[in-house]
Amino acid sequence: MSAVVGTSAVHDSAHLHVCGTARYLDDLPEPAGLLHAFIALSPHAHARISAMDLSAVATAPGVVAVMAAADVPGVNDVGPAMPGDPIFAPGLVEYHGQSIFAVAAGSIGAARRAAALAKIEYELLQPILTIDDAMAQQAFVLPSKTLRRGNPEAALAAAPHRLSGRLAMGGQEHFYLEGQAALAVPGEDGDIVVHGSTQHPTEVQHLTARALGLSDHAVVCQTRRMGGAFGGKESQASLVAVIAALLAQRTGRPVKLRLDRDDDMILTGKRHDFRVLYDVGFDGEGVVSAISFDFASRCGMSPDLSAAINDRAMFHADNAYFLEHALIVSHRCKTHTVSNTAFRGFGGPQGMVAIEHVMDAIARHLDLEPLLVRQRNFYGAAPRNVTPYGMRVEDNITSALVAKLAETADYATRRADVSAFNAAHLWRKRGIALTPVKFGISFTLTQMNQAGALVHVYTDGSVLLNHGGTEMGQGLNTKVAMIVADVFGLSLARVKITATTTEKVPNTSPTAASSGSDLNGRAAQVAAETIRDRLAGVASADFGVPAEQIRFMDGLVSGGGKSQSFVEIVRSAYRQRLSLSSTGFYRTPGLAYDAETMTGRPFFYFAYGAAVSEVEIDTLTGEYRLTRVDILHDCGRSLNPAIDIGQIEGGFVQGAGWLTTEELWWDERGRLRTHAPSTYKIPACGDVPADFRVALYHNENVEETVHRAKAVGEPPLMLAISVLHALRDAVASVGSGPVALDAPATPERVLMAIESRRSQVALAEAAE
Amino acid sequence: MTDARDSVSFLLGHAPREIRGADPTMTVLEWLRGKAGLCGTKEGCAEGDCGACTVVLAETVGAGLRYRAMNACILFLPALDGKQLITVEHLAERALHPVQQAMVTYHASQCGFCTPGFVMAMFAAAHTAPVVDRGAVDTLLAGNLCRCTGYRSIADATLDVCAAPVDDQFTEAEATTLAVLAALPKGPLALRHGGRRFWAPDSLATLAALVEAYPEAVILAGGTDVVLWVTKQFRELDAVIAIGGVAELRELTTDGGVLRIGAGVCYTDAMAVLAGLHPALGELVRRIGSVQVRNSGTIGGNIANGSPIGDMPPALMALGARLVLRRGVVTRELPIEDFFLAYRHTALAPGEFIERMDIPILLEGAVLAVNKVSKRPDQDISAVCGAFMVVIADGWVADIRIAYGGMAGVPARAPAAEQALLGRPWNEATIRGAMAAIEEDFSPLSDMRASAAYRATVARNLLLKLYLDHAA
Numbered sequence A: 001m002s003a004v005v006g007t008s009a010v011h012d013s014a015h016l017h018v019c020g021t022a023r024y025l026d027d028l029p030e031p032a033g034l035l036h037a038f039i040a041l042s043p044h045a046h047a048r049i050s051a052m053d054l055s056a057v058a059t060a061p062g063v064v065a066v067m068a069a070a071d072v073p074g075v076n077d078v079g080p081a082m083p084g085d086p087i088f089a090p091g092l093v094e095y096h097g098q099s100i101f102a103v104a105a106g107s108i109g110a111a112r113r114a115a116a117l118a119k120i121e122y123e124l125l126q127p128i129l130t131i132d133d134a135m136a137q138q139a140f141v142l143p144s145k146t147l148r149r150g151n152p153e154a155a156l157a158a159a160p161h162r163l164s165g166r167l168a169m170g171g172q173e174h175f176y177l178e179g180q181a182a183l184a185v186p187g188e189d190g191d192i193v194v195h196g197s198t199q200h201p202t203e204v205q206h207l208t209a210r211a212l213g214l215s216d217h218a219v220v221c222q223t224r225r226m227g228g229a230f231g232g233k234e235s236q237a238s239l240v241a242v243i244a245a246l247l248a249q250r251t252g253r254p255v256k257l258r259l260d261r262d263d264d265m266i267l268t269g270k271r272h273d274f275r276v277l278y279d280v281g282f283d284g285e286g287v288v289s290a291i292s293f294d295f296a297s298r299c300g301m302s303p304d305l306s307a308a309i310n311d312r313a314m315f316h317a318d319n320a321y322f323l324e325h326a327l328i329v330s331h332r333c334k335t336h337t338v339s340n341t342a343f344r345g346f347g348g349p350q351g352m353v354a355i356e357h358v359m360d361a362i363a364r365h366l367d368l369e370p371l372l373v374r375q376r377n378f379y380g381a382a383p384r385n386v387t388p389y390g391m392r393v394e395d396n397i398t399s400a401l402v403a404k405l406a407e408t409a410d411y412a413t414r415r416a417d418v419s420a421f422n423a424a425h426l427w428r429k430r431g432i433a434l435t436p437v438k439f440g441i442s443f444t445l446t447q448m449n450q451a452g453a454l455v456h457v458y459t460d461g462s463v464l465l466n467h468g469g470t471e472m473g474q475g476l477n478t479k480v481a482m483i484v485a486d487v488f489g490l491s492l493a494r495v496k497i498t499a500t501t502t503e504k505v506p507n508t509s510p511t512a513a514s515s516g517s518d519l520n521g522r523a524a525q526v527a528a529e530t531i532r533d534r535l536a537g538v539a540s541a542d543f544g545v546p547a548e549q550i551r552f553m554d555g556l557v558s559g560g561g562k563s564q565s566f567v568e569i570v571r572s573a574y575r576q577r578l579s580l581s582s583t584g585f586y587r588t589p590g591l592a593y594d595a596e597t598m599t600g601r602p603f604f605y606f607a608y609g610a611a612v613s614e615v616e617i618d619t620l621t622g623e624y625r626l627t628r629v630d631i632l633h634d635c636g637r638s639l640n641p642a643i644d645i646g647q648i649e650g651g652f653v654q655g656a657g658w659l660t661t662e663e664l665w666w667d668e669r670g671r672l673r674t675h676a677p678s679t680y681k682i683p684a685c686g687d688v689p690a691d692f693r694v695a696l697y698h699n700e701n702v703e704e705t706v707h708r709a710k711a712v713g714e715p716p717l718m719l720a721i722s723v724l725h726a727l728r729d730a731v732a733s734v735g736s737g738p739v740a741l742d743a744p745a746t747p748e749r750v751l752m753a754i755e756s757r758r759s760q761v762a763l764a765e766a767a768e
Numbered sequence B: 001m002t003d004a005r006d007s008v009s010f011l012l013g014h015a016p017r018e019i020r021g022a023d024p025t026m027t028v029l030e031w032l033r034g035k036a037g038l039c040g041t042k043e044g045c046a047e048g049d050c051g052a053c054t055v056v057l058a059e060t061v062g063a064g065l066r067y068r069a070m071n072a073c074i075l076f077l078p079a080l081d082g083k084q085l086i087t088v089e090h091l092a093e094r095a096l097h098p099v100q101q102a103m104v105t106y107h108a109s110q111c112g113f114c115t116p117g118f119v120m121a122m123f124a125a126a127h128t129a130p131v132v133d134r135g136a137v138d139t140l141l142a143g144n145l146c147r148c149t150g151y152r153s154i155a156d157a158t159l160d161v162c163a164a165p166v167d168d169q170f171t172e173a174e175a176t177t178l179a180v181l182a183a184l185p186k187g188p189l190a191l192r193h194g195g196r197r198f199w200a201p202d203s204l205a206t207l208a209a210l211v212e213a214y215p216e217a218v219i220l221a222g223g224t225d226v227v228l229w230v231t232k233q234f235r236e237l238d239a240v241i242a243i244g245g246v247a248e249l250r251e252l253t254t255d256g257g258v259l260r261i262g263a264g265v266c267y268t269d270a271m272a273v274l275a276g277l278h279p280a281l282g283e284l285v286r287r288i289g290s291v292q293v294r295n296s297g298t299i300g301g302n303i304a305n306g307s308p309i310g311d312m313p314p315a316l317m318a319l320g321a322r323l324v325l326r327r328g329v330v331t332r333e334l335p336i337e338d339f340f341l342a343y344r345h346t347a348l349a350p351g352e353f354i355e356r357m358d359i360p361i362l363l364e365g366a367v368l369a370v371n372k373v374s375k376r377p378d379q380d381i382s383a384v385c386g387a388f389m390v391v392i393a394d395g396w397v398a399d400i401r402i403a404y405g406g407m408a409g410v411p412a413r414a415p416a417a418e419q420a421l422l423g424r425p426w427n428e429a430t431i432r433g434a435m436a437a438i439e440e441d442f443s444p445l446s447d448m449r450a451s452a453a454y455r456a457t458v459a460r461n462l463l464l465k466l467y468l469d470h471a472a
C-alpha cells in the first residue's frame, strides 16, 4: 500500500510551531505606513442611536480615518447566508458589543483613546435576552421548522410509558487561542489584498468586494493558517476583515485590525444555547415508540448561519437511535444578544444532548441500566434503519462498536465498582456513562459540497499544491499533501502547500462541516492524477508498455521492468511540452435532499464513535473530577492516525468543556460578563484524566471517499456527552427524584441538583 | 534616589541589551513583539491566563542560574533588569531543542498558537525540578491553555522530556552567562517616560522614603494584579514604585514560633515553607494562579489588593496572622482581619505599605482545613474559599477561627458561626448550629462565578465537611 497515506506523519508546520516561526496574522511583517484599527462597541443591548458626533474622534492625535454606517461605499452588511449583520450599526443597536464605528490610527492605543471621545446618544429600548423571553414574544430570526414522521401524537397516546420534561444547555465561546485579526493592503487601481484569519477566504473576498463597491476580482483574500477556529472564523472572520479593508480603501494605507480577547469574546458569535421540551413514549424495556421534541435556540440578533445549524440539530435529534414516530419542531429565537454562529458540530451536539437526556430519563424512570436502554434503541436492520428525515443508515456500526468499547473499557465491572464505591462513601460519589455518536457528514446545503485544487509540478520534481481548504490546526494541509504525495509516489517532503488564496482556487466553500479533507483531498487527488496520467503517458512511450501498467512509487516511475526517476519523467514531459499543472474539482456524489420537506439524503455517510467516562464528585461542594475516559472512534481508514487521534482527543476535551465548566454569563442588561479566560473557563491540562484511552475503530468507509477515510473534525466533540451523563449518574446516586442537571454542569449546577434530591441531614446522621 | 540608573539592562538570549527611555509600563510582550521584532511569543489574552506569552527569566541565585517561566503579558519591562530573558526564538540552535523535539515527536501541536508558550514552560521545568508524574504535569501546565489538542500529547511530551534535567546550550554557557549577568549594571532604578515615573529602590529605607514622599504612587510587587490595570482597564499609571529589588522584603524566616514572610516573597518561594506549615496551605498555594503567576505574584500583593476573592486572606485569618505595616521609619502591627475595611478599601494609610506577614505556627493538635471552591480546579478564581482552624480538646471545641473569601465585600471571619462552635461539644448538632449561623455572618452576592445561593450552600457545607473529616 501507500508509503505515505495511513502513516502518522507529523503536522507540516510542527517544526515551525515549536520554534515560534509559524506566522499567524499578527506576526506578518508590517508593511510601511501601517495603520491600526479599533472598533467601538455598543454599550447597550437594544437601542436607537439618536445622535452621533464623531468629530472629536476624527481630530484626536494620530487618527487618520473614522468610519460609521453612512461611510460604507457598498453594502453595509456581512451576513453570510442572508442579510442582517451590519458592519456598523445603522441606527438601531441590537446587541451589547455591536460594532458602531471604527477608527484607524498610527497605533492601537491612539485608536482606542480616540474612540472614547465619541459623543453618541442612545434611546434605550427593551431588550429580549433569553430564549424564554423570545418564545413568550414569539420573536424569531427565521420561521420555525417541523420535521415529522409517522403519527407521533397517536403513538405517544398509545405508548405504555410516557415521560415529558425540559432541559437546557448553554452556548460556548470558541476561544481559539489566536483572536480575530486581518490585515488589508491596498494595491493599484483600487484593488485590495486582505490577509485574514478565516475559514472562509471566498466569503471574505465576496463580502469585502460588496462592502467596498468592487467586483470580486479586485479583491484577494489569503490565509496561511489560523491559531484555531472551530467554526468561530467561518462567518465571524468577515466583519474584522471587511472593516480593515474599508479603512484601507478609505486611507489608501495598509490597515491591521486585531481584536483583543475581551472585544473578541463580546463582539463575535458563539455556539447556540438551546432549551428543549420533550415528550416520549416507550415500552417497559425502554424502547422508544414515539417522541416529540420542541427545540428553541437562541440565535441572537440576526440569522447568520442559524438556519443550517438548527436544521442540523433537528437531524441529530436521533443520534444513533431509531425513532419510529417523531415530531421535531425547531424555533430560531431572536434575542438582543450577539448572533450565534457555527461551532464544531454545528447544532448536532445540541440535538444529541437532547436525545441522550431522554435515553437517560427513560432508564432512570424504568430503573434500567442506561447503556441497556441505549442499546435497545440503536438503529438496526430494516425497517429500524431509517432516520426521521428518511435517510437509510447503511453502514450502521453502532452496536458492534459500542459492544467492543463496553468490553475494552470494562464497563460492566466498573459499573459494579462505582456502585460499591458509592455504597462505601458518604460524600464522595462516582458515576459512569457510555454514550454513542452518529454524525452526518456533508454540508446540509447541498451546493456547498464542492471543492477545487491546483497542483503544479516543477521541473526539479517538487510539487506545489493549493486547495480551497484552510489550515486551522486540524492537519488538513498535511493530509492533503499526503494524498498528493501518494499519487506521485513521492515522499511528503517533495510536496509543499502554501497559503490558501482566492487567486488560486476560486469560489470555495468554507473549511467546515468536517469536510475539509474529504472535499479538498479529493479535489487535489484529481488534479494530481491528471498530471500523473500525462506523466504516465510519457513513461508508457519510453518504456513501451501501456500507461495503465506504469507505477509511481518511491520517487520512481516504473513499468515493464524499466524505471526512471520521477524527475527524469517530469523533465521529459516538459521537453515534450506537456502541461505540468492542473486544477482538480470534486463534488460529493449521491446527495439528494429536499429542504422543503426536510427529507432525503442530506449526508454522504455517517461517522461513528462512543465513549465511556467516569467521574467522581464531591456532594458537598459540587466539585468533580473526570477520572477515566475510553474512546473508540471510527475514522474510516485513517489517513493519518496521529492527526486523527489528535482531533478525537481535542474534540472530546472541547466538548467536555462545553458541558462542564464553560459558562457564558450575561447580566440583566444583556452584557456578557464572562469575556476573558479569567472568567470563562475552558479545560486546562488538569481537567483531562491521566487515564485517557483512545482507539480507532477499523472500518473502511462504505462510500468511496478519498482512501475510504472518514471525516473527523466534528464528531468526536459529541463523545463528551458521556461526561455529562457520568455526572448525572453520580448525582443520581444521591437521594431520589429526577436528575435536574442542565449543561454546563458547573460545580454549582451539580451541587444544586444534589441538593434538590436530598437534604444533607441524612448524610450527617450516617456519619454518626 | 541618587545614583539610580535610568535604563534597564538585561540579556536577551545571550546578547546584552539596554533599554532607555521606554515606557516602564510597557509589557515585555509588547516590547518583544513590537520593538524587538520577536513574534514567536504570542498574545492569547493579555491578562496572564493563557500562557501563550510564556518566556523564561534566568537569574543568578547562589552560585547558579535559576530559570523561571513568566507571562510576558503581565510583566512590565523593568522586571527584566539584571536577568536573562529567554524566548522561544533562542531555543533551537543547530537542531530543535529537546523540548521542541518532544513536542514534535508527540504530535503535541495542532494550530500551534499555544505551542511556544508550552515549549517555554517545559523548558523552564527541564531546567528546574524533574517532572515525575501526571499530577506534576498538571500543576506545571495549569497556566498554559490549549484549545486544540486536549493536552494528552503535551502531557506525554512533558513527562518524557522533563523527567530529568536537560543539558543544552544554556547549561553549557552557564559560567559565561553568570559572568555577564554579574557584569550588568546594578543598583536602584529611577526611570522616566514623559511625565511617568518608575522607581525600583534596592533597600527598605529608600523604599519607605519613596512611598512616603509619593503616597499617590502605585506600589508594584509581582504585578499580577497591577499590570492588568494597564492591559485590561487601559489605566495610565503616573508613578510606580516597584518593591522587587528590596532584599529585606524577600526574606523568609522562622522566629520564635512565627513564620515571617516578607512582602516581596513570591508564591513560588513561599510554597515549600507554607506546605511545611500545613499541607492544606501548600495545596492552596498550588491552586493559586499558575506556575507563571506564582513566579511573580506575592502574598503581600494578594492582601494589599484588598479583593474579596483573594485566596490567602481567609487562610491567614484562620491561622491568626498579623501584618507589619511601615510608613517611613514607623512600623505598626495589625491582625489581618482588621486590614480589610470595606470592598477594596484597606487599613493602609497614605505613604504606608506592607512590610511582611507574621504567621504563628500551628499549635500541636490544631486542625487546619482550607477549601478553595471554583468552577475549574486549576487556575481559577474562588467562588468561595473557606479556611478553618479548630482545636478540639476532649470532644469540646477549645478554639476556633473561621474565615471566608467570596462571601462578602471583604474576606472576613465568621463570628456567629465561631460563636456557635466555641466551647460546645464537637458533634453534629453543634455543626448544624454553626451552619445555620453562617446566615447571620454573610449575605453573599450573585455574579458570573456563582450565585448567592450556591455560595451560601457551599459555605455551610464546608463546615459539614470539616466535621465529617474530623468527626473522630
Ligand SMILES: Cc1cc2nc3c(=O)[nH]c(=O)nc-3n(C[C@H](O)[C@H](O)[C@H](O)COP(=O)(O)OP(=O)(O)OC[C@H]3O[C@@H](n4cnc5c(N)ncnc54)[C@H](O)[C@@H]3O)c2cc1C
Binding pocket: B047, B048, B049, B074, B218, B219, B220, B221, B222, B223, B224, B225, B226, B227, B243, B263, B264, B287, B288, B289, B290, B293, B296, B297, B298, B299, B300, B301, B302, B303, B304, B305, B309, B310, B311, B312, B348, B352, B353, B354, B355, B379, B380, B381, B382
Ligand atoms: C492568571 C491569574 C491568576 C490568578 N489567580 C489567583 C488565584 O488563584 N487566587 C488569588 O487569590 N489571586 C489570583 N490572582 C491575582 C493575583 O495574582 C494575586 O492577587 C497576587 O497575589 C497579587 O500579588 P502581586 O505581587 O502580583 O501584586 P501586584 O499586582 O504587584 O499588586 C497588587 C496590589 O497590591 C499592592 N501592593 C503590592 N505589594 C504591596 C505592599 N508590599 N504594600 C502595599 N501595597 C502593595 C499594589 O499596589 C496593588 O494594589 C491571579 C492573577 C492572575 C493574573
Ligand code: FES
Binding pocket: B042, B043, B044, B045, B046, B047, B048, B049, B050, B051, B052, B053, B054, B071, B072, B073, B074
Ligand atoms: S497572553 Fe495569555 S497569559 Fe499572556
Ligand code: FES
Binding pocket: A177, A227, A228, A473, B108, B109, B110, B111, B112, B113, B114, B115, B145, B146, B147, B148, B149
Ligand atoms: S495547538 Fe491550538 S491552541 Fe494548542
